Amino acid sequence: MVSDKGGRAGFVYKTRQSVYRALRRKGMPKSRAARISNAGLFRPGRVRMARKGARTRQRRGR
Template sequence: MVSDRGGRWGFVYRSRWNVYRALRRKGMSKTKAAEISNEGRTRAGRSLMARKAAKTQQAKGRRR
């Protein structure tokens, strides 16, 4: 179960639980999934992640 309790139990914003669960289903660790899902809480955070993903794919030589 996803926790919004914090501290030793971890923390994921309630509005981002679906994202967290999806990442966990893909085999991501609890810590990494929580970091990604929490970062996407604001529009600025999602935009930041999109720019980072685009840069990563460009560095790997992938096409759009």
């Protein structure tokens, strides 16, 4: 589990640890997984990510 201590230990909010671990299981680098999971701490961030993902999938024809 990534620390929520910050600094050299890295930082991911406690409530977003499960998201971080899921992204890591998919093979994502630590820094990128942390950035994505922290971005979704509040609802507007999650909505923005969902819309971006939908646009990407639509553009790729999925």
